[in-house]
Amino acid sequence: MPTEVQPREHSPHRESSAREDVRLKDVSRSYGRERGGAIQAVAGVSLAVGRGELLAVVGPSGCGKTTLLELICGLQAPDRGSVTCAPAVLMPQRDLLLPWLSAIDNAALALRIARLSRVDARRRAATLFAELGLDGFEHAYPRELSGGMRQRVAFLRTLLSGKSVLCLDEPFGALDAITRVEMQEWLAQALAREPRTVVLVTHDVEEAIMLADRVAVLSPRPGRMIEELEVDIPHPRARTDAEVITLRERALLTLRLGGHR
Amino acid sequence: MRRRLLRALPAVLLAAALLAAWELYVDVAGVEGDLLPAPHAVVTALWESGDLVLRNFTVTAEEVVLGLGLALLSGFALAVMIHLSPLLRRAAYPLAVGSQAVPIPVIGVLLVFWWGFGIFPKLVVIALICFFPVLVTTVDGLAAVDPDQLKLLRTLDASRWQAFRFAELPAALPAALSGARIALTVGVIGAFIAETTTPTSGPYPGLGREIITDVNFQTPRAYAGTAVLFVFAIACFYTLSLAERKLAPWTTRQQGELHR
Numbered sequence: 001m002p003t004e005v006q007p008r009e010h011s012p013h014r015e016s017s018a019r020e021d022v023r024l025k026d027v028s029r030s031y032g033r034e035r036g037g038a039i040q041a042v043a044g045v046s047l048a049v050g051r052g053e054l055l056a057v058v059g060p061s062g063c064g065k066t067t068l069l070e071l072i073c074g075l076q077a078p079d080r081g082s083v084t085c086a087p088a089v090l091m092p093q094r095d096l097l098l099p100w101l102s103a104i105d106n107a108a109l110a111l112r113i114a115r116l117s118r119v120d121a122r123r124r125a126a127t128l129f130a131e132l133g134l135d136g137f138e139h140a141y142p143r144e145l146s147g148g149m150r151q152r153v154a155f156l157r158t159l160l161s162g163k164s165v166l167c168l169d170e171p172f173g174a175l176d177a178i179t180r181v182e183m184q185e186w187l188a189q190a191l192a193r194e195p196r197t198v199v200l201v202t203h204d205v206e207e208a209i210m211l212a213d214r215v216a217v218l219s220p221r222p223g224r225m226i227e228e229l230e231v232d233i234p235h236p237r238a239r240t241d242a243e244v245i246t247l248r249e250r251a252l253l254t255l256r257l258g259g260h261r
Numbered sequence: 262m263r264r265r266l267l268r269a270l271p272a273v274l275l276a277a278a279l280l281a282a283w284e285l286y287v288d289v290a291g292v293e294g295d296l297l298p299a300p301h302a303v304v305t306a307l308w309e310s311g312d313l314v315l316r317n318f319t320v321t322a323e324e325v326v327l328g329l330g331l332a333l334l335s336g337f338a339l340a341v342m343i344h345l346s347p348l349l350r351r352a353a354y355p356l357a358v359g360s361q362a363v364p365i366p367v368i369g370v371l372l373v374f375w376w377g378f379g380i381f382p383k384l385v386v387i388a389l390i391c392f393f394p395v396l397v398t399t400v401d402g403l404a405a406v407d408p409d410q411l412k413l414l415r416t417l418d419a420s421r422w423q424a425f426r427f428a429e430l431p432a433a434l435p436a437a438l439s440g441a442r443i444a445l446t447v448g449v450i451g452a453f454i455a456e457t458t459t460p461t462s463g464p465y466p467g468l469g470r471e472i473i474t475d476v477n478f479q480t481p482r483a484y485a486g487t488a489v490l491f492v493f494a495i496a497c498f499y500t501l502s503l504a505e506r507k508l509a510p511w512t513t514r515q516q517g518e519l520h521r
Contacts, residue, residue, distance in 0.1 A: 100511045
């Protein structure tokens with residue numbers, strides 16, 4: 001598992017090496033030209049995510065976490081630096097389920113876009129749907145589902161896009177505390193069943209440490225990488241594990257100092 | 262079925278009360294029958310001229326249904342084109358608005374000159390009157406789609422057509438259907454305007470033309486024809502509401518039916 005960024009030959013965008021699915025090299029991005037000053041979202045960020053690894057990115061609000069994900073997914077181009085990565089898909093903060101499609105059709109949306117017929121798309125989605133605890137909700141409309149269920153369907157839709165990198169943007173940020181913990185356990189199980197390379201953006205340090213192999217801590221805007229923490233704790237992890245608590249406090253301290261040491 | 266009948270009860274009671282008041286007013290105030298016929302006189306006229314009213318109604322109903330079909334199609338198609346092309350929006354939208362100010366008699370003769378005494382000029386008049394609400398609501402509905410949803414579709418590699426088919430079209434459907442309901446209620450008066458502005462060669466000119474002929478000398482029969490149009494508009498409106506539940510089920514199914 002790569003822990004530090006190693007210099008490497010520049011490779012073209014949208015391709016990945018055998019071991020790394022995502023590689024950002026000295027990436028900067030700013031927005032707008034209002035009143036002379038542009039807002040710099042991220043500044044000089046370098047990071048790499050190995051195949052099958054889960055990297056959590058934590059940082060204060062407005063530190064450019066979402067920008068980072070959009071850069072990885074190719075929705076934006078960097079102003080400076082290079083982004084090299086395997087096909088990536090974004091699971092946005094809001095679930096954005098289409099209200100006119102049933103849960104199973106929402107989950108199978110990427111398959112429909114890949115021009116499978118409705119029947120075939122549903123059939124392909126059905127197995128995972130049942131395995132991941134959504135049994136019986138196939139034909140419910142999104143508005144009939146609870147927040148947690150909606151996030152599950154949204155995650156399934158992301159999974160079924162068939163891309164090797166999943167970019168999750170605060171997927172459980174809008175859920176209540178109990179549901180959030182349930183969903184974290186559910187996500188860990190889902191990824192154990194369907195391994196992917198994951199970049200998880202969150203402002204919840206505990207969530208990051210419970211789920212991730214590695215945690216990247218960003219500074220306030222403009223986002224810079226100020227620390228990388230290796231989370232070498234076997235699953236299943238408990239919130240009360242001494243190692244979890246130690247890492248959590250260390251990450252929180254780094255966040256509070258914001259890189260000004 | 263019984264529940265549906267029960268739901269119609271308030272409307273029936275209100276109509277009955279208004280009819281009773283009308284009957285009483287004509288009787289007490291001694292209003293002349295050719296100024297305002299009493300409800301019982303209207304019923305009698307409908308009974309005596311049932312065949313004539315029915316045949317004319319068939320003509321009008323056909324005009325309304327086909328004319329509305331033309332209006333919905335053209336309004337929806339124009340809305341989609343305007344949505345997809347900002348240039349067309351700037352070019353055509355003001356003209357569409359202006360078209361609503363054109364007094365139909367001005368162009369009635371021209372329509373007959375182009376397409377004769379058949380049904381087609383009437384359909385054009387109805388479509389001209391009715392396409393506008395569909396156009397406006399559909400354009401707004403298409404524009405109101407959540408931009409984040411479009412972005413999501415893009416991350417899933419959707420083409421422009423797929424983004425339209427999976428997001429914009431269904432997002433606009435409820436608004437388009439509301440437009441259709443407005444169009445439908447205007448459609449009946451649209452048929453009346455069509456019949457009175459473009460002459461017909463057939464044996465039955467339609468209820469609108471019949472009403473205009475009757476209003477001075479057969480006033481109760483004119484009212485009978487009006488009553489038929491009145492009920493027809495209501496029937497059309499609720500038929501569309503039923504269709505709406507089939508076309509856009511996600512807007513009507515109640516929360517909590519399957520899950521908390």
